Amino acid sequence: MLRKIAFNLFAWSIVLMVAFPLFWMLVTSVKPQFELFRRPPTILPETWTFEHYWKLLSDTNFLGYFWNSVILSTTTTIVVVAIATVGAYSLVRFRYKGRESLAFLVLFTYLLPSVVLILPLYLMLVQLGLSNTITSLVIAYTTFALPYALWLLRSFMAGIPEDLESAALVDGASRLGAFWDIILPQLLPGIISTALFTFILSWNEYLYALVLVNSDDARPLTTGVMNMLISSFNIEWSLLMAASVMMSVPLIIVFAFLQSYLTRGFGAGGVKG
Amino acid sequence: MADVVLSNVHKKFGTFTAVEDLNLDIQQGEFISLLGPSGCGKTTTLRMLAGLEFPTSGEIRIGDRVVNDVPPGDRDIAMVFQSYALYPHMSVGQNIAYPLKKRRVPKTERAGMVAKTAEMLQLTPLLHRKPKELSGGQQQRVALGRALVRDPKVFLLDEPLSNLDAKLRGYMRAELIELHQRLGRTMVYVTHDQLEAMTMSDRIAVMEGGKLQQFAPPQEVYRAPANRFVASFIGTPGMNIVDGSLHEDAGRWTFTAPGFSVDAGQLGPDARPGPAAMGIRPEGLTIGSGPIQGITQLVEQTGHENITVVRLEDGLRMTGRTAPDRLWRTGEPVQLSIDARQAHFFAEGPTGKRLNRDVCTMDAPGSNGTSLKEATS
Ligand SMILES: Nc1ncnc2c1ncn2[C@@H]1O[C@H](COP(=O)(O)OP(=O)(O)OP(=O)(O)O)[C@@H](O)[C@H]1O
Ligand SMILES: [Mg+2]
Numbered sequence: 332m333l334r335k336i337a338f339n340l341f342a343w344s345i346v347l348m349v350a351f352p353l354f355w356m357l358v359t360s361v362k363p364q365f366e367l368f369r370r371p372p373t374i375l376p377e378t379w380t381f382e383h384y385w386k387l388l389s390d391t392n393f394l395g396y397f398w399n400s401v402i403l404s405t406t407t408t409i410v411v412v413a414i415a416t417v418g419a420y421s422l423v424r425f426r427y428k429g430r431e432s433l434a435f436l437v438l439f440t441y442l443l444p445s446v447v448l449i450l451p452l453y454l455m456l457v458q459l460g461l462s463n464t465i466t467s468l469v470i471a472y473t474t475f476a477l478p479y480a481l482w483l484l485r486s487f488m489a490g491i492p493e494d495l496e497s498a499a500l501v502d503g504a505s506r507l508g509a510f511w512d513i514i515l516p517q518l519l520p521g522i523i524s525t526a527l528f529t530f531i532l533s534w535n536e537y538l539y540a541l542v543l544v545n546s547d548d549a550r551p552l553t554t555g556v557m558n559m560l561i562s563s564f565n566i567e568w569s570l571l572m573a574a575s576v577m578m579s580v581p582l583i584i585v586f587a588f589l590q591s592y593l594t595r596g597f598g599a600g601g602v603k604g
Numbered sequence: 605m606a607d608v609v610l611s612n613v614h615k616k617f618g619t620f621t622a623v624e625d626l627n628l629d630i631q632q633g634e635f636i637s638l639l640g641p642s643g644c645g646k647t648t649t650l651r652m653l654a655g656l657e658f659p660t661s662g663e664i665r666i667g668d669r670v671v672n673d674v675p676p677g678d679r680d681i682a683m684v685f686q687s688y689a690l691y692p693h694m695s696v697g698q699n700i701a702y703p704l705k706k707r708r709v710p711k712t713e714r715a716g717m718v719a720k721t722a723e724m725l726q727l728t729p730l731l732h733r734k735p736k737e738l739s740g741g742q743q744q745r746v747a748l749g750r751a752l753v754r755d756p757k758v759f760l761l762d763e764p765l766s767n768l769d770a771k772l773r774g775y776m777r778a779e780l781i782e783l784h785q786r787l788g789r790t791m792v793y794v795t796h797d798q799l800e801a802m803t804m805s806d807r808i809a810v811m812e813g814g815k816l817q818q819f820a821p822p823q824e825v826y827r828a829p830a831n832r833f834v835a836s837f838i839g840t841p842g843m844n845i846v847d848g849s850l851h852e853d854a855g856r857w858t859f860t861a862p863g864f865s866v867d868a869g870q871l872g873p874d875a876r877p878g879p880a881a882m883g884i885r886p887e888g889l890t891i892g893s894g895p896i897q898g899i900t901q902l903v904e905q906t907g908h909e910n911i912t913v914v915r916l917e918d919g920l921r922m923t924g925r926t927a928p929d930r931l932w933r934t935g936e937p938v939q940l941s942i943d944a945r946q947a948h949f950f951a952e953g954p955t956g957k958r959l960n961r962d963v964c965t966m967d968a969p970g971s972n973g974t975s976l977k978e979a980t981s
Contacts, residue, residue: 494689497656500676501683502750503706512702516693 353579360384360572367568383573392547393574396555400534401581403465403551407472407533408526411480414473415525416518419484420510424493434485441478448474449542456543463546471543472533480525487521488514523589530585534578552578606665607632607790608653608758613662615648615814622648624814626662633788635781637801640811641837646794647686649811650760653792654683666758677706679758682751686762686794688743690735690750697722697731700749707754721753724779740767748776752783759791765800777804798838802826810834817955831957832950835883841911843883843948844922850880850949850959859949862918864896866944874951875959883948886911889924891932894941898922900932914940 359367360383362376387393422434452471453462461467491514499509515522540554550558556574560567608630615623623645630636638646651657652664655676664671671679682703690699697718704714722728725745735743744767751759764780765773781804784791795801801808802822810817810825810833818830829835835843848861850868857868857875859882866882891912898914901921910926922940932938950956 492687492689494685494687495691497651497654497676498683498685498689498750499691499702499706500656501654501681502703503677505677508706513691 356572356575359568360576362569364569383569384577387570387573387577391559391570392555393559393577395547396550396552396559397577399465399549399555400551400553400578403468403472404530404533406465406469407476408529410469410473411476411529412522412526415477415480415484416515416522418481419488420514422481422485423488424496434482437478437481441475441482445475446538449539452539453543463544463549465544465549467543468533468536468540468549468551471539472529472536476529476532480529483525483528484518484521487518487524491517527586527589531582534582606630607634607667608792609663609665610649610653611663611665613649613652613659613664615645615652615657616660622814623652623659626816628809628816628819630790630792631806633790634806635784635791635793635804637805637808638792638794638811639796639798639801639808639837640817641796644811645814646796646811647762648814650683650762650792650794653758654681654760655679680756681758681760682754682756683760684747684751684762684764686766688735688747690743690746692735695732695734696727696738696746696749699735699746700727700753703750703754717753721749724752725749741769741772744768745776755787755789757790759789760794761791762794763796764793766795766797780804798840802838810837812837812955828960828962829883829948829958831955832881832883832953833955835948835950835958839885841886841923843885844889845881845883845950846920846922847879847881850875850877852877857949859947861920863916863920864942866942866947868947868949869944870961871949871959872961874957875949876951879952880959881950881952881956883950884922884942884946886923886925888943888946889922890941890943891924891926891938892930894939896940896942898938898940900934900936900938903932903934905931914938916940 358374358376361379361381362373363378363380363382366373366376366378422430452474456462456467456470461470495513495517496509499513500506504512535553536551537553537557540551544550544554547555552574556571556578560571560574606629608628610626610628613623613626614621626649628636638649640646648657652659653666655671655674659672666679666681691702694702700718700721701714704717709717718731719728722731725748727742727745727749730738730742730746735746738746744764748761748764751761765776768776777800780791793801793804802825805822807819807821808825809819810830812833818825818834820828820830825834825838829838829843832845836845846861848859848865850871851858851860852875855870857871859866859868859880861882868882891914896916898916900912901915902913904911905928908928910928910931912924912926912932914922914924916922924940926932949959951959
């Protein structure tokens with residue numbers, strides 16, 4: 332009993348520790364400017380205001396950056412998931428020379444620190460005439476999201492019994508039909524995990540966005556917001572916090588939406604043994 | 605006309621040979637069983653027939669075409685997988701309907717066919733469940749239903765009854781036989797249950813270690829096993845097999861084992877003097893009188909007969925059947941005789957060839973030998 336209480340206390344204190352910055356972000360974003368630096372600080376704002384949000388949306392390019400981020404992250408996610416699914420299928424189902432070494436090579440590229448790739452990638456993209464475009468970021472993010480996505484999906488794919496696919500083939504499905512009818516629905520939890528991982532990664536990425544994109548037309552939220560609100564003279568804390576809140580909202584929505592799929596428990600019980 | 609033919613089929617996985625030089629000639633409409641211990645290559649053979657595994661060498665024909673390069677969906681076969689392989693995200697009804705859907709059967713017809721199949725397999729109340737909400741036996745029936753809903757040229761069944769309880773298994777066995785007679789389709793049935801193979805098949809292919817040991821009707825497999833492996837594998841309780849040696853004297857052979865000898869009479873041309881083995885089924889032993897001395901070691905009463913295990917003087921054990929009215933006590937000294945006419949003689953080695961001259965003349969009273977098929981038709 333006592334142990335249970337102690338455990339609960341422990342768990343909750345950790346939760347609070349993790350949640351406090353988020354709470355502070357939220358609170359700061361709705362405090363009026365004059366209340367921000369008051370000492371002692373107020374926990375809950377005395378006056379609530381949404382002026383920062385309003386200002387962000389009407390006076391700045393926030394919506395432009397936001398839209399860039401949405402396009403960037405969605406495209407990257409689709410590209411990565413599509414390639415990783417097909418790649419994982421190949422790595423698991425087809426037998427060819429160097430299959431295992433190929434898989435390890437892929438993992439190896441993931442272990443390489445992404446910083447060392449920035450410069451060569453930048454030069455290549457410039458040569459391709461893609462610098463300062465969203466496409467360049469999609470390509471860059473794909474290079475480091477894909478290896479991990481491939482490994483993640485590979486293990487999910489390996490968990491699907493081969494007999495399921497064989498049965499579909501015998502039942503008259505083509506290879507592609509079996510993939511579509513049987514493999515994909517079985518793979519859905521894996522695809523969702525991979526999609527979440529990729530989406531979050533590209534939504535929050537900063538370094539590549541900073542180096543590869545230098546025009547407001549293509550800037551995603553991370554660099555865009557920083558660029559706009561942090562100058563050498565001052566930092567607009569309230570606006571920054573409001574921007575942060577709005578940046579988090581899509582992630583929370585995506586998570587809430589996909590998480591129910593993750594826990595719904597597909598598969599199980601199709602094959603004996 | 606031969607419907608399914610395997611000619612010199614080999615299958616290797618890397619360096620491991622799973623199936624070796626397999627030749628099978630299956631007639632149109634025949635029900636054949638692949639019988640053998642675990643790992644002998646039954647599933648591999650079936651998968652090659654289905655087109656899911658490619659033979660390393662050899663030729664497979666279904667109907668009048670060579671199908672080595674024909675994909676599974678175009679072979680006009682249906683298969684029940686040993687692992688069931690039910691589609692987890694589809695309901696029972698959708699599972700059974702899937703092969704119809706893939707073959708573009710109109711939706712209206714589909715429903716009727718699924719309902720009929722479900723009826724036969726007693727699955728009607730379960731049509732809306734997902735596979736994981738079913739018991740093992742129910743899942744197995746769904747797997748069966750997915751194959752039976754169609755009318756293919758050849759049915760491939762990989763241990764489709766292994767997970768059912770005794771009563772349902774008996775029911776399904778009769779149902780399958782009836783279905784086979786009604787449809788007249790070729791069926792290849794994999795099992796390691798010899799009773800199933802004996803009662804259902806027109807012919808049994810006994811396999812061991814990837815090699816075909818014998819391919820013959822159940823009666824012949826029982827009465828004239830091709831070699832020592834088949835002899836010991838078929839029949840419950842199993843055949844008594846004794847190692848010893850053969851001697852020839854003017855065309856008459858004698859088998860000598862430690863403790864006794866048996867007059868083997870005339871043997872086939874392959875017989876050679878030297879080490880050999882003799883096999884005798886429990887019904888070929890007479891317990892109670894005879895020249896061989898022993899002590900009863902174990903008596904099992906099954907109701908309609910007693911299975912009596914006798915230990916001979918030098919430790920050899922022999923199993924015999926006796927009528928239920930004469931019950932031996934354990935440890936009682938008994939006499940034993942061997943009916944030489946029912947004895948089989950085998951060359952040396954675990955798959956030593958049968959050496960008897962006759963092919964299938966013996967009229968052994970085997971309860972296992974009666975075919976259910978003959979009884980029902
Ligand atoms: N894909 C594979 N790779 C390597 N070896 C395999 C493969 N499939 C089967 N084998 C081997 O081939 C042999 C025959 O396997 P198979 O599945 O045909 O046996 P089986 O007769 O069906 O046995 P059971 O009664 O246990 O189902 C086994 O020794 C097995 O380990
Ligand atoms: Mg098997």
